[in-house]
Amino acid sequence: MPSSAPARSRPAPWSGETRPPRRSRWATLLRVLLPALLIVGWLAVAGVGGPFFGKISEVSTNDQSSFLPESTESTRVTDLQGQFRDSDAIPAIVLLVREGGLEPADRAWAEETVASVQDSGPVEGRLSPPIPSEDGEALQVVVPLPDGEVVEDVEALSERFAQDRPEGLQAYVTGPAGFTADLVAGFEGIDGLLLGVALAVVFVILLVVYRSPVLPVLVLLTSVFALSAAILVVYWLAANDLVTISGQVQGILFILVVGAATDYSLLYTARYRDALLHHRGRAEATRAALKGSVEPIVASGATVIAGLLCLLLSDLASNQALGPVASVGIVMSILAALSFLPAVLYATGRGAFWPFRPRFDASGAERVRVVGHGAGHRPTVEGRGVWASVARFVARAPRAIWVVTTAVLLVLAGFSTQFQATGVEQSELVLGESQARDGQEALAEHFPGGSGSPAVVLVPTGSLDAAVTAIEDTAGVADVSAVANDSPSGTLPLGENAAPPVGPFAGVEPTEAEGLYQLQATLADAADSPAAEQTVRELRENLAAVDEEILVGGTTATNLDTNETSIADRTLIIPVILVVITLILMLLLRSVLAPVLLILTTVVSFFSALGVAALVFEHVLGLPGADPSVPLFGFVFLVALGIDYNIFLMSRVREESLVHGTRAGILRGLTLTGGVITSAGIVLAATFAALAVIPIMFLVQLAFIVAFGVLLDALIVRSLLVPALTYDIGRAIWWPAHRRIDL
Structure with missing residues (x-):
């Protein structure tokens, strides 16, 4: 007998459920308009923010003293x-060397060139006359x-000489000018x-992962749009002096957002x-995807942001800036991934995976099937x-796996x-060939190493x-010597070894300003060397005994204060980050034991990544050490980003344990997330490894530590150690809420 039920209530042949009522025109219109508005909105953001890619360098600085x-x-x-002084000139030292001794023609040419440079630049102030070394070479x-344009000015000076x-x-x-350039x-x-x-x-990796020419483009567009929005906000913050950014902060922002x-x-x-696979319609699939991804993505981003904002506790402006700057990047990454990408995937549907x-799949079959779970049984995963296979391996020998790993x-x-992070010489900051580094080595052979970069001492007149x-x-x-504006050279030699004040120095007195004299102490060692830093420490101690109002600054003192501040920051911020992230995990997982583990x-x-880095830097790359902020930045990114994969897992x-029990949930979760988390880890490691193309030691070292550490987290810790450990512990891993989840 034919059914008398209304046609709109007949079972849908693909789902076994009743067909939903016909949607209103407004609902249909909204389904079209909302994705379109999101796509157009992000295109507008990219159009406005894109030009700022080249402008952000205009509001960044690499002056170390501005960060203290x-x-x-x-x-x-x-x-x-x-x-x-009347200007903020940066001193460059021109060194002329002839092995075996200078000739009269060398001196005459040097004096003529100095006079020419003084007349036509690029200079700001008086050049010193050619000063001979004691060895005559x-x-x-x-x-x-x-x-201003230090790079261009140094190149012009090199060409003139x-x-x-x-x-x-x-x-x-x-x-200083040579190293700044x-x-x-x-x-x-x-x-x-x-x-x-x-x-x-990233594009190459995504091609391999998705085996589709369309989807990688959509994912990269998401990253580029997020970066455009982040740069727009960061440029505004820096232009209004709300943050002080440097080249390294700028580079980290680019890599982190991508x-x-x-x-x-x-x-x-x-x-x-x-x-x-489980929904015929794109709208239903989009809702299901957002429901399953919003919480882990937002939680992951919140964890990274919380860790980054701990950098606001730093006393260094460069570290402080990285906190809000990188947090802006993470926020834009979350927004783009949860708005633009869902909209463009909704618009393209299954075609995006072509x-x-x-x-x-009309049958509704599960992608992962765990059998044998229940009281007194060990579950295992069926399928290829x-x-x-990894899940079955974990289930067979969980304790052996987590103990060995x-x-x-x-x-x-x-x-x-063995990781030495007490600071490196300024001459070692830039990798590769360096005229400034070669010149510094030659300078130390013929003059006191600190020539041109003296310690600056401000002394009360009395x-x-x-x-x-x-x-x-x-x-x-x-x-x-003392700064003396009336002197032809701008300084007045002082002390027992100084020549009597005759000739051009007759009647010259040190310049006094606000009750202070400015003295310049030329150091015997290179200004950026550990020996010079020790000399500054002793200078401060000896001068404090004379008058507590005496201050010691200059290039060496700035390096020293920066290193000591970085070490203090590291000691304070790392424990704070651990506490903050642990609390966030406790709220997310509704557990105490799991977050701690x-x-x-x-x-x-x-620390494993740091240990491997110590071996590679010393025995493979031959690097002389590391900046004190390298372990801090490495810790921030590895803990915040490494915990991401544990959050995803x-x-x-x-989610699976609440339905299937803890041990079955662990195997299902590992199998379902294994591919995507591994792909994410490889992508993130590859993006951070790209920092190594910039020939700055800090960025090269950070690139290796984070890239290796992320791979270690994604491939070993998250794939073997964490699943095996939680599997071995069982339901108790959710303590104190473990009684709500059955085995």
Whole structure:
């Protein structure tokens, strides 16, 4: 007998459920308009923010002294120095060397060239006359360059001292201006080269992962749009002096946004593809994908942001800036991955996965089937595939797996004690060839190593004589002079070894400003060397005994204060990050034990990466050490980003455990998330590895530590250690809420 039920209530042949009522026109219109508005909105953001890719360098600085807090002694000296000078010139040192001794023609040419440079620039102030070395093989000229286009000015100076130079006479441009030019030139590739390499690497990986030419483009567009929005906000913050950004902060922002946005996109795309298998319509699949991905993506992003914002506790402006700047990048990554990507995937539907389009499965069969679970049984995973095999491996010997992997990681972590992060010489910051570095080495052979970069001492007028005596008595000081504006050279030699004030120095007195004299102590060792830093420590101690109001600054003091501040920051911020992230995990997983164990595994993974880095940097790359902020930045990114993969895994495990029980939930969660998390880890490691194309030691070291650490987290910790450990513990892993989840 025919059914009398209305046609709109007949069972849908593909689902076994009643067909829903016909949608209203407004609902249909909204389904079209909302994705279109989101896509157009992000296109507009990219159009506005795109031009700022090249402009952000205009609001960044690499002046180390600008990052120190006002309370440090070297910063106070820098502020007071303005009373003794009319400009912010950066000194360059031109060194002329002839092995075996200078010839009269060399001196005549040097004097003629100095006069020519003085007349036609690029200079800001008076050049020193050519100063001969005691061995008669070298001349030194101090050239004050304007604080602006340092790279161009150093190149122009090099060209001027190359013109008509006597054969056999070598010339170098070194000193603060030379090293600043190297640093600025090293960061020049950030705007184009770094971003281009990162995007190219990610595109290749996505092609391999998705085997589709369409989907990688959509994911990369998501990352680029997120980066455009982040750069727009960061540029505004820096232009209004709300943050002080440097080249390294800029580079990290680019890499972090591309990596994070791609990771979040991978997670959403995996959920969407899975939803298309269970839902015929794109709208239903989109709702299901968003429901399954919003919580882990937002939780992951919140964890990273919380860790980054802990950097606001730093006393260094560069570290402080990275907190909000990178947090802006993470926020934009989340927004793009949860708005633009769902909209564009909704618009393209299954076509985005061409040629391997996911087909709707009317049977509703589960992708992963765990059998044998229940009281007194050990569950196992049925099916093929790498991650099904990994899950079966974990189920067979969980305790042996987590014990062995932990032991291996602890052995690697033991080498972290060899990681030297007490600072590196300025001459070592830029990798590759460096005229400034070669010139510094040659300068130290013929003059006191600190020539051109003296320690600056500000002395109350009543303590001048005692201060000069204390400076001369300090080991490591070659000579001392005072700033004297009436002197032809701008300085007045002082102390027992100084020549009598006759000739051009007759009647010259040190310049006094606000009751202070400015003294310059030339150090025997290179200004950026550990020996020079020790000399500054002793100078401060000896001069404090003379007068507590005496201040010691200059290039060496700035390096010293920066290193000591970085070490203090590291000691304070790392424990704070651990506490904050642990609390967030407790709220997310509704557990106490699981978050503590996840944090411990991530910390062990970090120290393992640091141990491997120590071996590679010393024995493979031959690097002389590391900046104190390298371990701090490495810890922030590895703990915050490494915990991401545990969040992706454990949030899915908890979801599955509530339905199937803990041990079955662990195996299902591992199998379902294995591919996407591994892909995300490889992508993030590859993006951070792209930092190595910038020839700055800090970025190369950070690139290796984070890239290796992320791979370690994604492939070992998250794939074997965490699943095996939680499987071995069982239901108790959710303590104190473990009684709500059955075995």
